[in-house]
Amino acid sequence: MNNNSLQFYEAFASKYDVMLSNERYQKIIPFCKKIFDENKVKSILDCACGTGKHAIAFAQLGFRVEGCDLSSEMVQRAKTNAVTSGVTTNFVQADFKKLPEVFNRKFDCIVCIGNSLTHELEEQGVSTALKSMCKVLVEEGVVIVQIRNIPKLIRDNTRIFPVRHQKETNGELNLFFYVLDF
Numbered sequence: 001m002n003n004n005s006l007q008f009y010e011a012f013a014s015k016y017d018v019m020l021s022n023e024r025y026q027k028i029i030p031f032c033k034k035i036f037d038e039n040k041v042k043s044i045l046d047c048a049c050g051t052g053k054h055a056i057a058f059a060q061l062g063f064r065v066e067g068c069d070l071s072s073e074m075v076q077r078a079k080t081n082a083v084t085s086g087v088t089t090n091f092v093q094a095d096f097k098k099l100p101e102v103f104n105r106k107f108d109c110i111v112c113i114g115n116s117l118t119h120e121l122e123e124q125g126v127s128t129a130l131k132s133m134c135k136v137l138v139e140e141g142v143v144i145v146q147i148r149n150i151p152k153l154i155r156d157n158t159r160i161f162p163v164r165h166q167k168e169t170n171g172e173l174n175l176f177f178y179v180l181d182f
Protein backbone atom coordinates (compact mmCIF):
# COMPACT_ATOMS: atom_id res chain seq x y z
CA MET A 1 0.00 0.00 0.00
CA ASN A 2 1.40 3.40 -0.86
CA ASN A 3 1.82 6.20 1.70
CA ASN A 4 -1.23 8.20 0.53
CA SER A 5 -3.52 5.23 1.07
CA LEU A 6 -1.99 4.45 4.46
CA GLN A 7 -2.45 8.09 5.54
CA PHE A 8 -6.08 7.90 4.37
CA TYR A 9 -6.77 4.88 6.59
CA GLU A 10 -4.89 6.37 9.54
CA ALA A 11 -6.94 9.57 9.26
CA PHE A 12 -10.34 8.00 8.57
CA ALA A 13 -10.27 4.96 10.85
CA SER A 14 -12.67 6.62 13.30
CA LYS A 15 -15.16 7.40 10.48
CA TYR A 16 -14.70 4.20 8.46
CA ASP A 17 -17.63 2.29 9.98
CA VAL A 18 -20.11 5.10 9.35
CA MET A 19 -18.67 5.81 5.91
CA LEU A 20 -19.57 2.31 4.67
CA SER A 21 -22.97 0.68 4.67
CA ASN A 22 -23.60 -2.35 6.91
CA GLU A 23 -25.46 -3.99 4.00
CA ARG A 24 -22.17 -5.15 2.53
CA TYR A 25 -21.76 -7.63 5.42
CA GLN A 26 -25.10 -9.29 4.68
CA LYS A 27 -23.79 -11.12 1.61
CA ILE A 28 -20.13 -11.71 2.39
CA ILE A 29 -20.54 -13.22 5.88
CA PRO A 30 -22.90 -16.07 4.80
CA PHE A 31 -20.78 -16.56 1.63
CA CYS A 32 -17.63 -17.05 3.74
CA LYS A 33 -19.43 -19.14 6.38
CA LYS A 34 -20.52 -21.61 3.68
CA ILE A 35 -16.90 -21.96 2.50
CA PHE A 36 -15.66 -22.32 6.12
CA ASP A 37 -18.19 -25.08 6.80
CA GLU A 38 -17.55 -26.92 3.53
CA ASN A 39 -13.81 -26.96 4.30
CA LYS A 40 -14.09 -27.70 8.05
CA VAL A 41 -12.40 -24.39 8.87
CA LYS A 42 -11.89 -23.71 12.58
CA SER A 43 -9.25 -20.96 12.62
CA ILE A 44 -9.22 -17.80 10.48
CA LEU A 45 -6.80 -14.93 9.93
CA ASP A 46 -8.31 -11.75 8.48
CA CYS A 47 -5.13 -10.22 7.08
CA ALA A 48 -6.49 -6.76 6.14
CA CYS A 49 -9.08 -6.58 8.88
CA GLY A 50 -9.71 -2.83 8.81
CA THR A 51 -12.02 -2.01 11.71
CA GLY A 52 -12.47 -5.73 12.39
CA LYS A 53 -16.16 -6.04 11.46
CA HIS A 54 -15.75 -9.26 9.46
CA ALA A 55 -13.37 -10.85 11.96
CA ILE A 56 -15.75 -10.02 14.81
CA ALA A 57 -18.72 -11.48 12.90
CA PHE A 58 -16.74 -14.70 12.26
CA ALA A 59 -15.80 -14.89 15.96
CA GLN A 60 -19.45 -14.45 16.89
CA LEU A 61 -20.24 -17.44 14.64
CA GLY A 62 -17.88 -19.53 16.78
CA PHE A 63 -14.65 -19.50 14.71
CA ARG A 64 -11.20 -18.87 16.24
CA VAL A 65 -10.20 -15.60 14.61
CA GLU A 66 -7.23 -13.24 14.57
CA GLY A 67 -6.97 -10.04 12.58
CA CYS A 68 -4.20 -7.79 11.34
CA ASP A 69 -3.90 -4.62 9.31
CA LEU A 70 -1.07 -2.33 8.22
CA SER A 71 -2.82 0.74 9.63
CA SER A 72 -2.30 1.11 13.38
CA GLU A 73 -5.42 3.29 13.64
CA MET A 74 -7.57 0.65 11.93
CA VAL A 75 -6.15 -1.98 14.31
CA GLN A 76 -6.96 0.28 17.27
CA ARG A 77 -10.53 0.71 15.99
CA ALA A 78 -10.84 -3.08 15.52
CA LYS A 79 -9.78 -3.62 19.14
CA THR A 80 -12.39 -1.10 20.32
CA ASN A 81 -15.08 -2.74 18.15
CA ALA A 82 -14.16 -6.16 19.59
CA VAL A 83 -14.60 -4.89 23.16
CA THR A 84 -17.94 -3.27 22.23
CA SER A 85 -19.08 -6.52 20.59
CA GLY A 86 -17.98 -8.66 23.54
CA VAL A 87 -15.50 -10.84 21.62
CA THR A 88 -11.88 -11.53 22.55
CA THR A 89 -10.48 -11.51 18.99
CA ASN A 90 -6.80 -10.58 18.86
CA PHE A 91 -5.88 -7.74 16.46
CA VAL A 92 -2.28 -6.77 15.64
CA GLN A 93 -0.52 -4.48 13.22
CA ALA A 94 1.06 -6.45 10.34
CA ASP A 95 1.72 -6.21 6.62
CA PHE A 96 -0.01 -8.99 4.68
CA LYS A 97 3.20 -9.29 2.65
CA LYS A 98 5.11 -10.26 5.83
CA LEU A 99 2.69 -12.45 7.78
CA PRO A 100 5.23 -15.14 8.86
CA GLU A 101 7.22 -12.40 10.66
CA VAL A 102 4.26 -11.81 12.98
CA PHE A 103 2.34 -15.11 13.11
CA ASN A 104 4.19 -18.24 14.18
CA ARG A 105 1.14 -20.46 13.86
CA LYS A 106 -0.92 -21.55 10.86
CA PHE A 107 -4.59 -20.95 10.09
CA ASP A 108 -7.21 -23.10 8.33
CA CYS A 109 -8.31 -20.07 6.34
CA ILE A 110 -6.91 -16.65 5.43
CA VAL A 111 -9.37 -13.96 4.36
CA CYS A 112 -8.38 -10.77 2.57
CA ILE A 113 -11.65 -9.04 1.85
CA GLY A 114 -13.07 -5.57 1.19
CA ASN A 115 -10.94 -4.86 -1.89
CA SER A 116 -7.76 -4.80 0.22
CA LEU A 117 -5.37 -6.73 -2.05
CA THR A 118 -5.86 -4.11 -4.77
CA HIS A 119 -3.73 -1.75 -2.68
CA GLU A 120 -0.85 -3.72 -4.20
CA LEU A 121 -0.55 -1.97 -7.53
CA GLU A 122 2.22 -4.16 -9.00
CA GLU A 123 2.06 -7.88 -9.84
CA GLN A 124 5.13 -8.45 -7.67
CA GLY A 125 3.34 -7.08 -4.58
CA VAL A 126 0.27 -9.26 -5.19
CA SER A 127 2.48 -12.31 -5.65
CA THR A 128 4.46 -11.56 -2.44
CA ALA A 129 1.21 -11.09 -0.52
CA LEU A 130 -0.29 -14.38 -1.74
CA LYS A 131 2.93 -16.28 -0.93
CA SER A 132 2.99 -14.70 2.53
CA MET A 133 -0.64 -15.81 3.12
CA CYS A 134 0.20 -19.36 2.03
CA LYS A 135 3.10 -19.50 4.52
CA VAL A 136 0.70 -19.10 7.46
CA LEU A 137 -1.89 -21.45 5.98
CA VAL A 138 -2.26 -25.13 6.90
CA GLU A 139 -1.81 -27.67 4.14
CA GLU A 140 -4.96 -27.72 1.99
CA GLY A 141 -6.19 -24.60 3.79
CA VAL A 142 -8.38 -22.01 2.09
CA VAL A 143 -7.65 -18.42 1.03
CA ILE A 144 -10.56 -16.09 0.32
CA VAL A 145 -9.68 -12.90 -1.55
CA GLN A 146 -12.47 -10.48 -2.41
CA ILE A 147 -11.95 -7.56 -4.78
CA ARG A 148 -14.38 -5.14 -6.36
CA ASN A 149 -15.54 -5.86 -9.89
CA ILE A 150 -14.01 -2.68 -11.34
CA PRO A 151 -14.60 -3.61 -15.03
CA LYS A 152 -18.33 -3.95 -14.20
CA LEU A 153 -18.37 -0.56 -12.43
CA ILE A 154 -16.73 0.99 -15.49
CA ARG A 155 -19.13 -0.80 -17.84
CA ASP A 156 -22.15 0.35 -15.82
CA ASN A 157 -20.60 3.83 -15.46
CA THR A 158 -21.20 3.69 -11.71
CA ARG A 159 -19.32 6.77 -10.54
CA ILE A 160 -21.42 8.38 -7.83
CA PHE A 161 -22.68 6.43 -4.82
CA PRO A 162 -25.48 7.51 -2.47
CA VAL A 163 -24.41 10.19 0.01
CA ARG A 164 -24.22 8.84 3.55
CA HIS A 165 -24.58 10.93 6.67
CA GLN A 166 -24.05 10.44 10.34
CA LYS A 167 -24.57 12.72 13.32
CA GLU A 168 -21.98 12.70 16.12
CA THR A 169 -23.14 12.81 19.74
CA ASN A 170 -21.79 16.39 19.90
CA GLY A 171 -24.19 17.39 17.08
CA GLU A 172 -21.50 17.47 14.36
CA LEU A 173 -22.85 16.15 11.03
CA ASN A 174 -20.63 14.00 8.81
CA LEU A 175 -21.48 13.76 5.11
CA PHE A 176 -19.70 11.14 2.98
CA PHE A 177 -19.45 11.58 -0.79
CA TYR A 178 -18.10 8.57 -2.65
CA VAL A 179 -17.10 9.18 -6.25
CA LEU A 180 -15.01 6.84 -8.43
CA ASP A 181 -12.40 8.54 -10.59
CA PHE A 182 -11.99 6.28 -13.63
Ligand SMILES: C[S@@+](CC[C@H](N)C(=O)[O-])C[C@H]1O[C@@H](n2cnc3c(N)ncnc32)[C@H](O)[C@@H]1O
Nearest residue numbers: 001048049050069070071095096113114116119
Ligand atom coordinates in the same frame (compact mmCIF):
# COMPACT_ATOMS: atom_id res chain seq x y z
C1 LIG B 1 -10.96 -1.03 2.00
S1 LIG B 1 -10.22 -1.47 3.53
C2 LIG B 1 -11.03 -3.02 3.89
C3 LIG B 1 -10.97 -3.34 5.35
C4 LIG B 1 -11.84 -4.54 5.75
N1 LIG B 1 -11.35 -5.79 5.21
C5 LIG B 1 -13.27 -4.31 5.31
O1 LIG B 1 -13.75 -4.99 4.39
O2 LIG B 1 -13.92 -3.42 5.89
C6 LIG B 1 -8.60 -1.99 3.03
C7 LIG B 1 -7.72 -2.33 4.23
O3 LIG B 1 -6.54 -2.98 3.74
C8 LIG B 1 -5.48 -2.59 4.59
N2 LIG B 1 -4.21 -2.88 3.91
C9 LIG B 1 -3.77 -2.40 2.74
N3 LIG B 1 -2.56 -2.89 2.45
C10 LIG B 1 -2.23 -3.71 3.47
C11 LIG B 1 -1.10 -4.52 3.76
N4 LIG B 1 -0.04 -4.56 2.93
N5 LIG B 1 -1.11 -5.28 4.87
C12 LIG B 1 -2.18 -5.25 5.71
N6 LIG B 1 -3.26 -4.48 5.52
C13 LIG B 1 -3.29 -3.72 4.41
C14 LIG B 1 -5.77 -1.10 4.82
O4 LIG B 1 -5.03 -0.59 5.91
C15 LIG B 1 -7.26 -1.12 5.04
O5 LIG B 1 -7.62 -1.27 6.38
